[in-house]
Every structure is written in structure tokens, then in C-alpha cells.
Amino acid sequence: MHLKGAGFLCLLFVLMLAASSFAQEGHPLVGVWYGDWGSTPAQRNQITVVMSYDGKNVTGLVNPGPESFPLKLVTLDSTKWTVHIEADGKDAKGAPAHFVGDGKLENIGSYHRTLTGSWNYGATKGDFKIKRD
Amino acid sequence: MKSGICGLLPAVGLGVLLAAAPLVAHHAIQAKFDDKKPMTLKGLVTKVDWLNPHVHVFMNVQDGNTVNNWAIELESPVDLQKSGWNRDSLKPGDAITVQGIAAKDGSRQAWGNSVSMTSGGKKILNLTAAVSRPRPSGAAQPTPRWPDGKARLGPPPGQTGYWASPSATWLVQSGANVQADANGLLKNIADVDKVAPFQRWARDLYELRQRNFLKDDPMFLYCMPPGGPRQFQLPYGMQFVEDHSRQRIFVFIGSGNHNYRIIYTDGRAQQGQIRGDADNPLYYGRAVGKWEGDTFVVDTKGFNEKFWFSNGGLPHTEQLHLIERISRPDLNTLKYEVTIDDPGAYTKTWSAGWNLQWVAGEELPPYFCQDNRP
Numbered sequence: 162m163h164l165k166g167a168g169f170l171c172l173l174f175v176l177m178l179a180a181s182s183f184a185q186e187g188h189p190l191v192g193v194w195y196g197d198w199g200s201t202p203a204q205r206n207q208i209t210v211v212m213s214y215d216g217k218n219v220t221g222l223v224n225p226g227p228e229s230f231p232l233k234l235v236t237l238d239s240t241k242w243t244v245h246i247e248a249d250g251k252d253a254k255g256a257p258a259h260f261v262g263d264g265k266l267e268n269i270g271s272y273h274r275t276l277t278g279s280w281n282y283g284a285t286k287g288d289f290k291i292k293r294d
Numbered sequence: 295m296k297s298g299i300c301g302l303l304p305a306v307g308l309g310v311l312l313a314a315a316p317l318v319a320h321h322a323i324q325a326k327f328d329d330k331k332p333m334t335l336k337g338l339v340t341k342v343d344w345l346n347p348h349v350h351v352f353m354n355v356q357d358g359n360t361v362n363n364w365a366i367e368l369e370s371p372v373d374l375q376k377s378g379w380n381r382d383s384l385k386p387g388d389a390i391t392v393q394g395i396a397a398k399d400g401s402r403q404a405w406g407n408s409v410s411m412t413s414g415g416k417k418i419l420n421l422t423a424a425v426s427r428p429r430p431s432g433a434a435q436p437t438p439r440w441p442d443g444k445a446r447l448g449p450p451p452g453q454t455g456y457w458a459s460p461s462a463t464w465l466v467q468s469g470a471n472v473q474a475d476a477n478g479l480l481k482n483i484a485d486v487d488k489v490a491p492f493q494r495w496a497r498d499l500y501e502l503r504q505r506n507f508l509k510d511d512p513m514f515l516y517c518m519p520p521g522g523p524r525q526f527q528l529p530y531g532m533q534f535v536e537d538h539s540r541q542r543i544f545v546f547i548g549s550g551n552h553n554y555r556i557i558y559t560d561g562r563a564q565q566g567q568i569r570g571d572a573d574n575p576l577y578y579g580r581a582v583g584k585w586e587g588d589t590f591v592v593d594t595k596g597f598n599e600k601f602w603f604s605n606g607g608l609p610h611t612e613q614l615h616l617i618e619r620i621s622r623p624d625l626n627t628l629k630y631e632v633t634i635d636d637p638g639a640y641t642k643t644w645s646a647g648w649n650l651q652w653v654a655g656e657e658l659p660p661y662f663c664q665d666n667r668p
Contacts, residue, residue, distance in 0.1 A: 270503065
């Protein structure tokens, strides 16, 4: 019986996920984005970015949860569909770090559009790719 | 029988064919098919899918020593029936000739404008001959009314009917001189800035959708509901069902997945619901309405961002707030005006309006958006 209940909950969860993956046809940055970042192809870190738009500014949060930190600046140049992001977080050693990222939106008409680009803090550089869920 | 891909139609002939094509397509044909790639296919029918939103005929076409199966996309069953077609018009094994345009992606798909029996040339489907609905003639008949004097938005007592044939099928701010087709595809892409007072991102997103021939339209791809003014722009019309006892008006659409919008008329406050509530489907927002003289004024907030609120791909945000003014000056005319306030996507409030025509004695067409093949 419990298994049936668990199965039903699992199905419900899957359906909710499916429903939540439907379009966000408004501001193209709004939504939950998943992906990875790193300084080499072998050294990757999972990342979740949640962005919203209040009609004037895009705000956001990186890795919601105890280790989260807000996006300090997000600008969209819709003439080129490029995005500039700045955030104050922590580096791998836990030291404060000012991250700067520049990326390009692609497949904008899709529910699962992507944002791909490069980031740096100080002399450390790398790339990232996130996809809107 | 000689079969095969017969090459290009003369350019002039194509121009006439496409110019006369009906304007009731479920989606912008140009999103999927290339009007610069006319083609004629001859072959044998293998299957007929009589399904919404579009009928498909599959046919084997011989190309040299190879036989390829092609999918011919046609209008909806509703439109084909108006053109004299029915599900038995073709059967597997029939030899047919199809004139149409090829898919943009190079796949073996084509949009069919006409279908003829290859033997004898009898044309069994000619979309260029589709007949538009005649306008009612004679003197305007009075507005039907409820006993309390309010205008009826639905049929007179004991009758049936619905609203269709909108005089405008896309949204542009009042006073702007802009031309577009029935799907809202601009004739001149340089007119983008005239359409609405866009914020920059919304303007560029609208232009992108236009340049992509509206191919990402969620109403077409995923049968998403046509919230907002789009309810009143659809080719298969819409219908008001006035529930006086429960003080609400249902708005049914004659297409999509036949979902409905509720307009509460019980005097409840407009609270909007950015995150929605139990009885608010959000694609249609949360609507409250009241009568101001002979005009039904509807205030709607609480939309989600999962749909296009107009043909043509105008963006909106959750801040969208609509004021719709609906009146029925005579039996056959519905006047629809809408004011759009969305500070998330537009720099100022703007308005548009059009009329719909009463279709007496009929129910909404049995058109459903399901089994889609994007």
C-alpha cells in the first residue's frame, strides 16, 4: 500500500516537473537555470541560478540554500542577446570573490534556452553553461 | 501511371495560390513551410490521419528508383469539411496529385494547397476556393436583452450561436498604420516599433518571434490556452455562457483544448493573484466584470507567462493587467476593446479594439488542438 502511495507521489512529482517545465514566454532570463561551471573541461561544478524580473531589473540567486549568494548585477543586451552578470560569492577556499560572467542566450524561443559564456574572478577564468528548466 | 516529384510551379501561379490561401490556419504556415519552395507531388495515398489540429495525408512518391513516403499537412478537419472534404474523400491506394510548399527543414513534408485525383484531374480539395462567412444583410436587429435590461452576450432565448470572424486577428495599438497577416505576421518587419510601446527586451523578443515566423508559438506547439485578447482573435470563434444564478460568465473558445475563462460578476474585489489560487487557471488570469450601462467591463490580473496573449507573439509579464470593454450594439455585432497595462513589458498603457460577428444557429466548431505534430 505504501509502495502504491509512493508510486503515486512519484508520478505526481514527475507530472509537476513536466508541468513546471512549460514555457516562460515573458522576460527571457526569468526562471530556474541549471548547469555547470569550471576552469577546465574536467573540473566542473554544478550550479543553479534563479532569476526574476520586476519590470526594471533582473535579480537572482545562485545555488539556493545555505550556500546561496545573490546576483549583484544582471544586464541583458537584447540587441545581441548577451548577458552580463556580477556576483559576490566565495571561491573554492571559501574566500570572498567577485565573479564576473558574460554569456550569450541561445535558442531563445525554446523552453530550454541556454546561456553560455565565460567567467572570471581576479586572474582565475573559466566557462559556464546553464539551461533554463 | 507516371509518378514523381514534378518540380516547381511557375512563380506567378504560386503567387496566386498563396495569396488566395485561407487565413484560418492554426499557425503561421511560414513557420514550418517555405513559400519559396513550391512543389507538386504525385503518388499513392498510404494513410489519412483525420486529426486535429491538422489533417495529414501520407503518400508514396516515386523518385527515380526510390519510393519515398511524404506527409502532406492540410487544414483542420473543420476547415476541410467547409471545403467539401470528408474523412472518406481519400482512401489508401488512391492516386493523387498534391500542390503545395515544402518543409523548411528539408524533410519529406509539405503543406498542401490542393489535392486532385491524378486520373481525370478531379480536384477534391482546393483551399483557394474556401468560402468566407457572409456578413448578415439587412437592417440591424436589436440587441437581445435579459429581463433586467442588460444585454445578452450569448444567444437570444431558445437559440444557439457564437461569435466569430473578428475584424482584427492580432494586436496593434490604436491608430498605428501597420499591416500583418491573419496570424499577426508583419508585412514589413520595419514596423515593429509601431506595434506597441515596447520595453527594449520585449521589442527585441517580438522581432525575434516575427523573424522566426512565429514558429515557437506555444498555442501551436503545445496547445497552450490563448489567454487575454487572443481569445477574441481566433478563427473558430468564442462563446459567452452567462450563468446568472452563480453570477459569473464563462468564455469558451472554439479552438485550442476548449478550456474556458471565468469572469466573476458577483461584485468580488479584484485582487489579482500573482501566484494564483485554487479557482484561477492563470492562463486566463483572475477576472471580475461589471456592467457600466450597456458595456460589460472586465478587469483581469494574475496572468502567468506561459502563453502568448495575442496572435503575432507580443510578450507580456505577470504584471499584465487588462481592462476589456465588451458591448453588443446590435444582435450581430460584438464590440471588443482592450487596454493593456503591463509595466514589465511596455513603457505605457495602450489600447486596441475590433468587432466580432454573430454566427446564428450554430454551436462552436468541433475543433480541438490535440494530437499535434509540431
